Amino acid sequence: MKLIATCAAGIESVLGNEMKHLGYSANVENGRVCFDGDFDDVIFTNLWLRTADRIKIVLSQFTAKTFEELFENVKEIHWEDWLALDSAFPVNAKSQKSQLHNVPSIQSIAKKAIVEKMNQTYHRRTKFPETGSVYPIEVIINKNKVMVTLDTSGSSLFKRGYRLDKGGAPLKENMGAALVLLSHWYPELPFVDPTCGSGTIPIEAAMIGKDIAPGLKRKFAFENWQQVSCQKIKCQREKAKSKIKSDIELDISGYDIDGRMINISTVNAKAAGVLDNIKFKQMALKDFHTEKVNGIIVSNPPYGKRLSDRESVHKIYNQMGEIYRPLTSWSKYILTSDLQFEKYYGQIASKKRKLYNGSLRTDLFQYWGKKIR
CATH class of the missing domain: 3.40.50.150 (Vaccinia Virus protein VP39)
Known part of the structure; x- marks a missing residue:
C-alpha cells in the first residue's frame, strides 16, 4: 500500500529522519512523508513515530474539475475490500486552489459515490447502519488533484495518552x-x-x-478493522514494551x-x-x-x-x-x-x-x- 505520515509544517525533514532511522525509504513532501508498506507497517509507524500527526492509506489519486468526475473516480475505488455492511465511514474534505472548492459538497458527493458502490456490491438499496468499525475517509483536493485516503490513527498521534492535565497554552x-x-x-x-x-x-x-x-498507551482507529490482525497488534505492543x-x-x-x-x-x-x-x-x-x-x-x-x-x-x-x-x-x-x-x-x-x-x-x-x- 502507499502510505503517508502527515506532520506540522516545518518538521517534515525531522519526520523523514525518523522514518529513515526506523528503516523506511521515504519521500519528504510538504506536510507529509510518503512511504510504502503493509498493515504491519501501519501498526509499527502508529506506535513509533514521534513527530507525525497521522498515518493514512492512499486509496486513489486522480484529477477532478467537476463533481461528476469526483463521483465517478471515488466510485471506482474497491470499497468492498475495506467496508463491511455495518462499517461507519465518515467523510471529511479539504480543498485549495481547485475548481471544486465547496467542502460540504465535496463531502456529500464522495459519500454518495461510496454508498452507490456499496449498494451495487451488496445488492441493496436500504440505508447503511454505520454502527460498526469506523473507517475515517478524507478527500483532499489541491490544484484539482484529488487524493482519497483512509486515516488509520483516529485521534491525532500527538495524543499520547499521558497528558492528564495541562496549562493555558500547551505544546503538542x-x-x-x-x-x-x-x-x-x-x-x-x-x-x-x-x-x-x-x-x-x-x-x-x-x-x-x-x-x-x-x-504505547493509546488506541488507534485500525485496531477495530477487519483487515488488521489483533494478534499482530498485540505482538507489536509487546515487542515495543520489551525495548x-x-x-x-x-x-x-x-x-x-x-x-x-x-x-x-x-x-x-x-x-x-x-x-x-x-x-x-x-x-x-x-x-x-x-x-x-x-x-x-x-x-x-x-x-x-x-x-x-x-x-x-x-x-x-x-x-x-x-x-x-x-x-x-x-x-x-x-x-x-x-x-x-x-x-x-x-x-x-x-x-x-x-x-x-x-x-x-x-x-x-x-x-x-x-x-x-
Whole structure:
C-alpha cells in the first residue's frame, strides 16, 4: 500500500529522519512523508513515530474539475475490500486552489459515490447502519488533484495518552518531540527545560531516552478493522514494551515559576512512566544556574501575544540571554513567535528554523555550544 505520515509544517525533514532511522525509504513532501508498506507497517509507524500527526492509506489519486468526475473516480475505488455492511465511514474534505472548492459538497458527493458502490456490491438499496468499525475517509483536493485516503490513527498521534492535565497554552506532544530531536540531544547529556509548563518537552525527552514507543498507551482507529490482525497488534505492543530501557540513567530537569505547573508536570510524567527520570522543581528563570557542561536547553517560553504581556515576556527573554550566554558549552533551543527575540536575548542565533505550533507561526532560535572534550 502507499502510505503517508502527515506532520506540522516545518518538521517534515525531522519526520523523514525518523522514518529513515526506523528503516523506511521515504519521500519528504510538504506536510507529509510518503512511504510504502503493509498493515504491519501501519501498526509499527502508529506506535513509533514521534513527530507525525497521522498515518493514512492512499486509496486513489486522480484529477477532478467537476463533481461528476469526483463521483465517478471515488466510485471506482474497491470499497468492498475495506467496508463491511455495518462499517461507519465518515467523510471529511479539504480543498485549495481547485475548481471544486465547496467542502460540504465535496463531502456529500464522495459519500454518495461510496454508498452507490456499496449498494451495487451488496445488492441493496436500504440505508447503511454505520454502527460498526469506523473507517475515517478524507478527500483532499489541491490544484484539482484529488487524493482519497483512509486515516488509520483516529485521534491525532500527538495524543499520547499521558497528558492528564495541562496549562493555558500547551505544546503538542509531537512538537515537543520534534524540538528534542532537533536539538540532537543524546541520553548521556544533561537536558533542561527552564520553562517547562505541563512538562511536555522533558517528558518527550525522557521517552526518547528510554526508547518508549509514543503510541504505547493509546488506541488507534485500525485496531477495530477487519483487515488488521489483533494478534499482530498485540505482538507489536509487546515487542515495543520489551525495548524500554528501564535501567537507564537520565539527567533531565524541568523548571517553572508556577508551582501548579510543576504539580501538573509530575502527574503527566508519572502517567508517561518517566517520573523517576525527570527532576521537576519550582524555580524562577533568573534562579537557574548549573556547573554542568555540554548540556542541552530546550524551551518554549511565553510568547506575549497580548500587548499587556509583551513587556514581561521581553524581560524573560533578556534574563534568558544573561543566564544562558555564559553557558558556552551548552546548546540552547528557544521556540517563540516573537521575531524580535534575538534583540532581547542579546545575541544573534546560530540558526533560525520556521515551525508551526498549531496554526501559529513560530521560530526555533538555535544557539550552538562549543563542547568541552
